Amino acid sequence: MTAVPEQAETAAPATTTAKRRGVLAAYFALTKPRVIELLLVTTIPAMFLAERGVPSPWLVLVTLVGGAMSAGSANALNCVADSDIDAVMHRTRSRPLVSYEVPRKHALIFGIVLGVVSFAVLALGANLLAAVLSLAAILFYVFVYTLLLKRRTSQNIVWGGAAGCMPVVIGWAAVAGKVEWPAIVMFAVVFLWTPPHFWSLAMKYRDDYARAGVPMLPVVATPRQVSARILVYSWATVACTLLLVPATSWVYVAIAVLSGAAFLIVAQRLHASVRQGRTTNPMTLFHLSNSYLAVLFVAIAVDAAIGLPTLT
Structure with missing residues (x-):
C-alpha cells in the first residue's frame, strides 16, 4: 500500500527537474545558438591577427563570453519583434x-x-571600446535591421547584415x-x-517569407536575378579576402584562393542551373558558405599563430 505514494514522491522531483530543463532550453533557444557559433568563429581569428600571435587566453574567454551574450541578446530581442512572422513560417514555428x-x-x-551583462563583461574584462561596439551591434540589429529594414526592403539583409560583421571588429x-x-x-x-x-537560404524558403510578408530578395525578384546577385556578391567576397594579403603570409593566401575558388564554383553552378531552367538546390551553396567562412577565418588564425613573415 505504500508503494504508490513512494513512487509519486520520487516522480514529482523528476518532473520538476524536467520542466526546469525545458524552460532553460527554451531560453537558450531564444539566443539562436547556431547563429552565435558562426559569429564566434570570426571573433577568435580577428583576435589572433590583432595580436599577430596567440592572444591572452583570459582575454579570448572574456571576449567570447561577452560576445556570445551580446549576440544572444540581439537574437532574443529579434525573436520578440518577429514573433508574428515566426508564427506563420514553417522554418520558425518551433521557436519558444x-x-x-x-x-x-x-x-x-x-x-x-543579456545585453546589459554583455556590456559589463566586455567593459570590465576587455575594454570600453569593445563593449561600446558590442552594444552598437545589438542596437543596429534590433532597431535598424529587425524593426526598420526587414519588412520594408529586399535589401534588408544587405545592410542589416552589418550587425553580423561586428564580432571581428569587437575581437x-x-x-x-x-x-x-x-x-x-x-x-x-x-x-x-x-x-x-542568406539569399541561398531564402531561395529555399521563399514561400515561407512570402507567406509572412517579408520582402526577401527571392520573394520580389526572379530566380535568375537572385542567382546573378549571389554570384556578384560571391566574387566580391573572394576579391575582398585578398585585401588581407599585406597582413598575412602565403599560408593564408593559399587557403583563401583555394577555398574561394570552391565557393565561386558552387555559386556559378547555381546561377548556371537557374539560367538553364534546371532543378536547383540553393542549400548546397548555403551549407558551403558556412564552411567557406569557417575555413577562411581558421586560416587567418593559423597564419597569425605560426608567425611567418607577411608578404609585404
Whole structure:
C-alpha cells in the first residue's frame, strides 16, 4: 500500500527537474545558438591577427563570453519583434515564443538583461571600446535591421547584415584597443559574404517569407536575378579576402584562393542551373558558405599563430 505514494514522491522531483530543463532550453533557444557559433568563429581569428600571435587566453574567454551574450541578446530581442512572422513560417514555428514556452514579456527582459551583462563583461574584462561596439551591434540589429529594414526592403539583409560583421571588429578592439584596417577588411568580407549566404537560404524558403510578408530578395525578384546577385556578391567576397594579403603570409593566401575558388564554383553552378531552367538546390551553396567562412577565418588564425613573415 505504500508503494504508490513512494513512487509519486520520487516522480514529482523528476518532473520538476524536467520542466526546469525545458524552460532553460527554451531560453537558450531564444539566443539562436547556431547563429552565435558562426559569429564566434570570426571573433577568435580577428583576435589572433590583432595580436599577430596567440592572444591572452583570459582575454579570448572574456571576449567570447561577452560576445556570445551580446549576440544572444540581439537574437532574443529579434525573436520578440518577429514573433508574428515566426508564427506563420514553417522554418520558425518551433521557436519558444511561438510555442508559448517563454512569455513575450519575459523574453524581452531576458534579451535586455543579456545585453546589459554583455556590456559589463566586455567593459570590465576587455575594454570600453569593445563593449561600446558590442552594444552598437545589438542596437543596429534590433532597431535598424529587425524593426526598420526587414519588412520594408529586399535589401534588408544587405545592410542589416552589418550587425553580423561586428564580432571581428569587437575581437580586434578587445586586443588592440582600437580598430585598424585589417579589422575593416574582415568586416567587409563578412558583409559581402552575408547576401549570398542568406539569399541561398531564402531561395529555399521563399514561400515561407512570402507567406509572412517579408520582402526577401527571392520573394520580389526572379530566380535568375537572385542567382546573378549571389554570384556578384560571391566574387566580391573572394576579391575582398585578398585585401588581407599585406597582413598575412602565403599560408593564408593559399587557403583563401583555394577555398574561394570552391565557393565561386558552387555559386556559378547555381546561377548556371537557374539560367538553364534546371532543378536547383540553393542549400548546397548555403551549407558551403558556412564552411567557406569557417575555413577562411581558421586560416587567418593559423597564419597569425605560426608567425611567418607577411608578404609585404
